[in-house]
Amino acid sequence: MKVVVLAKYVPEPTATWAFEADHTLARESVEGRLSELDEYAVEQAVRLKEAGAADEVVVLTVGPAKAVDALRKALAMGADRAVHVSDEAIAGSDALGTSRVLAAAADKEGFDLVLTGMASTDAEMSVMPSMVAARLGLPQATFAGALSVEGGTATISRDLDTATTEVTVTLPAVISLTDQTDEARYPAFKAIMMAKKKPVETRSLADLGIAAGDVGLEAAGTSVLSIAPAPQRQAGTIITDEGDAATQLADFLAARGFLR
């Protein structure tokens, strides 16, 4: 079985981000990394390989030249090969454009199973797994807290607020994994050194048969009008119970329109 992991190169979440005039991220201004949430997908793929269920794990990313750092990290964690789709024309793509590139690249690579994270840590839309599955015409199982693969099917458990559901899909399929799957490994230095020797193929839009005008900022169906930093969180109110805590609490809620 061949597993393709979609892994995104994202700006360091704890760093301060800067933006270009066209509202895209100023990539040079901030360190990037393999999205922390995608590490769980890489981890599960590598475990499938270690358990003998998969024979090859390929990581796939769509991103700028530096995104190769994210691929190296995934290779150090145990993936076998990496595919890097990089093209000036992709810059500024929206979710529709990105999913188009990802689906084409995964299709070209060939797979039995596509694993993704539950959301990227930058744009956090959580739509990519569904979009990619739709474009490929494959079943999807999303937000898996646990995954098992047997024969030609994959079973996930999906934690909802009040219940856990089990979902089984026939392969090939697209599955997104949450951070409830087990801890992702911290690669040993030896593995990091060995990852430097693993193959990373670079693909352009032309390689995937996508016209430059179909993706990118210009082709995006949505546009960003302005960007503002989220307001600082204010310190909460602490009510000390001196007999009237319930009244104070009710007043607090009422003042904010939660009670009438």
Place this chain on the structure above:
Amino acid sequence: MNTLRLVVGLLMTVVMLGLAGRRLLYLYRVGGAGQPVEPGRLGAVGTAIRAELVEVVAQRKLLRWTAPGLAHAAVFWGFCVLLLTVLEAFGSLFDPTFSLPVIGQFPVLGFVEDLFALLCILAVVAFVVIRVREAPRDQGRRSRFFGSHLGPAWFVLFMIFNVVWTLLLTRGAQINAQEVNTTDNLPFLRGAFLSQAIASLLAPLGQDVNEVIETVALLVGLGVLLGFTVFVTYSKHLHILLSLPNVALARRPSALGALLPVSSGGREVDFEDPGEEDLLGVGNVEEFTWKGLLDFGTCTECGRCQSQCPAWNTGKPLSPKLLIMGLRDHALAKAPYLLAAEQERDGLSDDARAVASVPLVGDTGYAGDPLAAYAPLGPGGVIDPDVLWSCTTCGACVEQCPVDIEHVDHIVDMRRYQVLMEGAFPDEAGAMLNNLEHAADPWGRGASQRLAWAEPLDFEVRVLGADGGDRIPDDVEWLFWVGCAGALDDQAQRTTRAVATLLHEAGVEFMVLGEAESCTGDPARRMGNEFLFQMLARQNVQTLDDAGATKIVVTCAHCFNTIANEYPQVGGSYEVVHHSMLLGRLLAEKRLVPVSRVDRDVTYHDPCYLGRHNRIFAPPRELLGAVPGLRLAEMPRAKERAFCCGAGGARMFMDETLGTRINENRAAEAIATGAQTIAAACPFCITMLSDGVSTLRPDDAPVEVTDIAEVLLRAVRPDLDDVSPPPQAARP
């Protein structure tokens, strides 16, 4: 008869010394299987000689434990002096009236020899008392001898006793045989009061009988001594021989403070471009340096280290003594394999090959039995991972070891292999390493949070680069290295504010790096992740050098140790002081003046990385002493013997699931002094002790845990609310 005793004596000597020599040669070859020592280990002859004088001749570390120290010193000096009697005994094999040249005829020689013989016997008695009182059978884990080889230890005492009494008997009989009192043949024996007493007892038997007794006692004595020598080469008593080179080759001033960089084949490993064959840490016993193997062979199993180890004292399987013994036993078991040529190895016995493939660190399945966590013959591992990861690198073992064994270095070397080569370490620590890598602090908060601590202050803290310049301006004297805890941890922020306020109060111009600061790399390095340490350290050195930093003040004991002692290894040398030292100077210069009384009972906890690792014991105490009204009470375990808080060695970022909790053990000791304030001088200690205090006495009389700087600030600026502590220990 004289010929007979000469022949028998010489024959014994040749056979026994031959046996001992063969064994020593073998051990020498085993040692040779180790790696070359790292750069800078050899060659400091002056320091080595000084160390021999202080550590061996003057028995410095041993004498810190008064009773056993004196007893050991008596035996050590006793045997040095008795070497003279042994020479005399050998001499009298050839010539019954032999005496040492020059000094041989001085009565004072006889007196000194007998005096030390007596002291030796008294010491043996003392050792017997100590061993009976501290018997592991009664004391269990509390005994420092728990897990030591007890039989051989008793045998050694018995042999020492035998050596001494046979020598005395020989000399007594010799006096009678020579009729020394009348013929003056051996005038030196006149001062030999014990020998004289024995002679008086034996005198009635007559000269002939005494001659026989002399010969028999002499031969028995030599036999005992030679047998003892052979025994020594096969036992833990090898320290008699090995402690000399081991002390000479030990790290000086001690194997504390800085860790050594990763070396392979005697060269430092370049992490930016490591060689294909480079060994990263120690994964097999022969990957220790030969000095490491010498350490293992030198251990006397005295258990001083074990008695002080915070891990051992809280019921964890780690004992530095058992660790060293386990590695030694494994090295010896693996020796046939190591010494065999490559092509001969297949021909070795199954057992020999099986031992050779036992991993150094692996699951022993010890199930709570600490002795089972060490399995020199395998099969799972020589030491259990629980042993390796329990160490806080507090250095108490290194501090105590009378033969200068370097436990912490060996532990970290094994951790290095686990982390760098195997990626094997306690899961929880992975988050910390990831955070260091991505956010440059252990909690993953990120650079943007690094100045939040300064917001409540009513004066401006100067930040590098804030006014456009990228170098520290000339009017700034000190760079204040805030540290990750100091910048990001609530309680440590209070310390940071207190120190900043005091510096401001004293008119000291200082600056902070703000977002440009990252973790020094201490927890990564002590976990064994040298790669990450090197990255962080080089980056920080670059930042400091670019800023033109020369004088740095820190509030964290770990930052202090790393910047002061380890950054020179990556090319960064600065004058680094701990805030206790700088504030002390400002007090002395009257730039800080305590105006208000702080009427409190205070005890001071020595952070390992300030105290033992850097010998900064006095400045924090002097600072507290300068606060009017304050009453300082010492804990029983203080200064060199201070008990760890449990945070060091990256333990801060691992779960403590084995045994009882180290921080609670220490907090209980601090509370028992009756102190209302537990003062420390390291943010990690403060977190640990606060947690300990709040678990131990959730609602009892308040005991606060705080930094010495906060205590001082209360005396200097009693008007400030922000930095005065809450009445309760900080954490609920």
